[in-house]
Amino acid sequence: IEEKNDEELLLHLEDVHHADIAEILTEINLEEATYLVKLLDSEKTAEALMELEEGVRERILENLSPKEIASELIEMDTDDAADIISELSFELQQDVISEITDEQHADDIVELLRYDEDSAGGLMAKELVKVNENWSVTGCMAEMRKQAENVTRVHSIYVVDDKNKLKGRLSLKDLLTASSDANISDIYIPNVDYVNVHTEGEEVARIMQKYDLEAIPVVDEMSRLVGRVTIDDIVDFIKDEAEKDYQMAAGISEDVEADASIWRLTRARLPWLILGLFGGLGAVYVMKSFDEALSEYVELFFFTPLIAAMAGNVGVQSSAIIVQGLANDNLKGSLFNRLLKEIGLTLINGVALGTLVIIFGWIVGQPQIVSLTIALSLITVIIIAALIGTFVPIILDKQGIDPAIATGPFITTSNDIFGIFIFFYLAQTILGF
Amino acid sequence: IEEKNDEELLLHLEDVHHADIAEILTEINLEEATYLVKLLDSEKTAEALMELEEGVRERILENLSPKEIASELIEMDTDDAADIISELSFELQQDVISEITDEQHADDIVELLRYDEDSAGGLMAKELVKVNENWSVTGCMAEMRKQAENVTRVHSIYVVDDKNKLKGRLSLKDLLTASSDANISDIYIPNVDYVNVHTEGEEVARIMQKYDLEAIPVVDEMSRLVGRVTIDDIVDFIKDEAEKDYQMAAGISEDVEADASIWRLTRARLPWLILGLFGGLGAVYVMKSFDEALSEYVELFFFTPLIAAMAGNVGVQSSAIIVQGLANDNLKGSLFNRLLKEIGLTLINGVALGTLVIIFGWIVGQPQIVSLTIALSLITVIIIAALIGTFVPIILDKQGIDPAIATGPFITTSNDIFGIFIFFYLAQTILGF
Structure with missing residues (x-):
């Protein structure tokens, strides 16, 4: 072609x-x-x-x-x-x-x-259809037709006063059903949701979604109508934000696509990998400092990847739920209740997992005291991992930092080290090496 | 109150x-x-x-x-x-x-x-405004007013023939600017996007987002207009899907909120944790079978959590990028090119990380051959982890399975075991224990 x-x-x-x-x-x-x-x-x-x-x-x-x-x-x-x-x-x-x-x-x-x-x-876009509250229905039809030529989609018609201050809106439906001798000031809806030019995109999306709006007027500091945000831009915005959060959780620090250059992909991926590497080197140190256990309880070292993985998994689960709760603004109840609930929840999971570990130990003929130690440590480790996963995002959010950063590699890495340390420390206390 | x-x-x-x-x-x-x-x-x-x-x-x-x-x-x-x-x-x-x-x-x-x-x-909703192609503009205004009473938002007016088959649409703007003596068949737009009742929600969302639609008509098997999907439902749908993917990546298998009951949360979280546990127990087996290394190269065991963590992190990064690419339908190029690119990318990351491991070994006075072995294994392990992370979602997608399931715990767990095995196997080959 x-x-x-x-x-x-x-x-x-x-x-x-x-x-x-x-x-x-x-x-x-x-x-x-x-x-x-x-x-x-x-x-x-x-x-x-x-x-x-x-x-x-x-x-x-x-x-x-x-x-x-x-x-x-x-x-x-x-x-x-x-x-x-x-x-x-x-x-x-x-x-x-x-x-x-x-x-x-x-x-x-x-x-x-x-x-x-x-x-x-x-x-926002500047394109919109607005009418003055003092006009009559028939009088403004011609004006509206002129304005509508420049606007891809009309949605609502906004009503302003002589100073361009937002007074309300007219729905097209109202206009279709209104008698033609009415006045704008008689038929407009004075109750209108609007946002300020400085309102954050996430807040705009939340308001539009909550009230099922398809366009929302934007006013400046003096309540003057300066533009409107339409739902198609908000759909794109929501999708971009969701993708960013998803990538952040997967340890990708920049917004990249599968077809980005190798250099961009490296820049997005390497930082978190280096963080993970330092976490792993920290774990090496922790294990070295417990190497007296090698002679008698070498099984403990075989179980460290399991402990680290479980600490990481539980932490990611907890943080994902909290991060979404924060994003949707539906976390209710006190911190203390949340703490109790998270402990209860992880205790149930922990007991189930610990039982499996003991059964496994029994099958392979591991000393019972070792299996018990591992199961007990596992329960402790995942409770602490869940608490870290729950409260780090909450604290970050209170500090005004995006809590999504605390999911993925950050939580996994810190939980790896904490988990391995707690594991060996408890084992040392119980088994006494 | x-x-x-x-x-x-x-x-x-x-x-x-x-x-x-x-x-x-x-x-x-x-x-x-x-x-x-x-x-x-x-x-x-x-x-x-x-x-x-x-x-x-x-x-x-x-x-x-x-x-x-x-x-x-x-x-x-x-x-x-x-x-x-x-x-x-x-x-x-x-x-x-x-x-x-x-x-x-x-x-x-x-x-x-x-x-x-x-x-x-x-x-879809059944509420919509439709007109017959044979009506005149003035003739249908009254009818439209009647229909509009039952419809929350008008959006488009759909044009059908006598058999209720979808012929096209009328935009409100066109109607505002049309002269009143025109006929519907003269002014309607015959080009209209539509979907079938059986079209999947994701596809509907993709079409509406791509063409910036605010409503799309839905037809049945005989091309008859039966309803329409509006953008506010699609916004909710997109958000739900994004949350589901995010939770899936975090190892949460059901759609839960932070305020769900402990029992529901356990049901959502425990299955993936048990999978992770079996992965960890598999790793125990792998390490046991290499326990001859204990006497001479005990450092290797200290490095297993690091190897496992890096394999997991790289795998999650790769799969997240691919899963998003699949969801957005923007993966281009052949599988072979993707393979080369992924290997190149991970090689760059691997060399950077391997160098850090060697520097670390030099600082702590580790035998150079051991550091080199670890660095080399690390590079190999993360290349393989990246390939698993890239191709498992692609294969699942080709089989018609949601590739999002392959992120998170699934990839992490399998990469943990593979990674640890490859690590010890390579170390055995190089160091000869």
């Missing part, structure tokens, strides 16, 4: 959805992709560029002139355009913005660039 | 959002909650009940008569009502359905109960 047969290509791609064009752009090589972006109508490519992965998009944009980039941005909603501009180098940003012919659009983009990416201000 | 002062309570709660009422219901005790549900208007409590966690809702519903439950269900959208009915016992289901006075509503609910919970049929 890539014989530069422009007309046939255009014909072919005319009816293709922009998300599918994005897929095509990812699969062909860079030269072909650039050629295609230049060839196609920027209305279509603008949307397709938005759907691309950051890396692919960057490389395509590098091959376009500021003017060509600007013509793509004009077709985009302000929030998408701002996201893409923020990926460019500072100088290129200036050049591109100065090439945007629509003054208002450029202004809006510059405003959005000021907000933090993960705040309501960074997530 | 709970002095049964009905009127004051009603006044207080009149303007409270149903999501907030749900929070109140969760925090007060069961008796008070039941009292409140009976007291308040079922229009409000129906929505609030939907927002409750399953356990809390079940307990409240147990205290209501079938008739009272039915009056709540009448106020709900069909999809929500069907979800709640499916939580009831079979007999209670019959009683409740027979109490629903609105025949059409009961019919719709019964239809929805037939579909699998995680399919498009299970996610």
Whole structure:
């Protein structure tokens, strides 16, 4: 297809959805992709560029002139355009913005660039439909039609006063069912959920999910309506956050995809591995300091990987439940109750596991006192591991640190060392070597 | 507040959002909650009940008569009502359905109960606005107003033919901007994304996210329009799926919350712990069979937790990246390339980690040949761990099994045993004990 047969290509791609064009752009090589972006109508490519992965998009944009980039941005909603501009180098940003012919659009983009990416201000778009409370229903229909031309999806119509302060909203349904001689101030709903430009993305997502909203208006410090966040951006945001948490739990410190370069993957994976290595070296030290046990109770050393693994597994389970509870804001009850519950829970699990260890020891003909020691240590170790897994995230959260960091390798590594130390210490106390 | 002062309570709660009422219901005790549900208007409590966690809702519903439950269900959208009915016992289901006075509503609910919970049929609602392609714009406005009364959010208007087959859609925006003397068949968009009742929930979510849809029509086997899935249900679905994956990776086999009962938590956590225990006991066996090394190279035994931990960590990292790649459907390139890349990546990490082990050995005055053996084994072990972590999920996925099951304890445990075996085997070959 890539014989530069422009007309046939255009014909072919005319009816293709922009998300599918994005897929095509990812699969062909860079030269072909650039050629295609230049060839196609920027209305279509603008949307397709938005759907691309950051890396692919960057490389395509590098091959376009500021003017060509600007013509793509004009077709985009302000929030998408701002996201893409923020990926460019500072100088290129200036050049591109100065090439945007629509003054208002450029202004809006510059405003959005000021907000933090993960705040309501960074997530919002400037495009929305708003009406003045003093207008009549018929009077505002014409105005609304004009505004709706620039807005991909209307959702709600926001009602403002003369100072642009948010007063309420009009649902399209109300408008459909309202008699045409009514006044806006008679029919609008004064109760409207909104967020501030500085509200964190997670809070915006929580509010929109809780109240099943599809768009939420964003106001500035003076309660003036400045934009709105739509549900499709929130869906992307929720998915990104979930992926980040999942990767963090797996010991991957940067947001990477399976197709990232080896160098990026290494940078994301090596730090936690080095932490794990130091944990392992710590365990070597702990065992060395108990090497008197070697002569009489060498079985203990065979059981250390088991103890370490169980401490790690229990810790990860506990921390995962707490981290999710914190994220969903549904942890109730006092810390003390949580402590009792976690101990009770782990005790049940511990007794079950300890019994299995004793049965195993009996089958292989291990001295009973050794089996008992191992079972008892196992129970102690996993109770402590569960407590670490439960309370480290809670403490981090209280300190304002993302508790998700405490899952995965961090908990596993610290529980490995603690577990092995407690194991040998208890064994020494009971068996007396 | 709970002095049964009905009127004051009603006044207080009149303007409270149903999501907030749900929070109140969760925090007060069961008796008070039941009292409140009976007291308040079922229009409000129906929505609030939907927002409750399953356990809390079940307990409240147990205290209501079938008739009272039915009056709540009448106020709900069909999809929500069907979800709640499916939580009831079979007999209670019959009683409740027979109490629903609105025949059409009961019919719709019964239809929805037939579909699998995680399919498009299970996610969809029957409420939607549809128009016949043969109507005129003005002619259908009245009809639409009537339909819109029953639909919480209009989103799109679907266009069907006389046989109820889906032909296309009308956006509200188009309708706002269309001249009133046009015909539906002139202005509707024939290109419409849709799914089948049997399409899996994940696929529905993927399509809606890819094309930024806020509602998608659902058709049956004969292309007849039977319902639609809205984005708020998809947001909940995406979040649930992400939480399930996260818990699976942490070794929690059932969907539990931090506030679940100890018994449910044990049922969710113990199975993977027992798996881990068997893994650990396997490692005991492996080490026992290499116990000739004890006399000369006892350091090796001190290093087994380190080897096991690193094998586990690397395996979890690799599998997490692959599982996410599979879930997002963005794994490209051949298996062979992926193999080469994974080996290259782990080799870089391995050499870095091996160097640290050698430096450590040099500091503590360990025989150089032992340090070298450990470093070399470590590199080999993590390469194999990475390959297991990469290919087990891919193979599971090809077999139609959810690859997320292969993260967490499963990979950790198998890598522990493999890692320890390879470590001792290589050490035996090099050091010759």
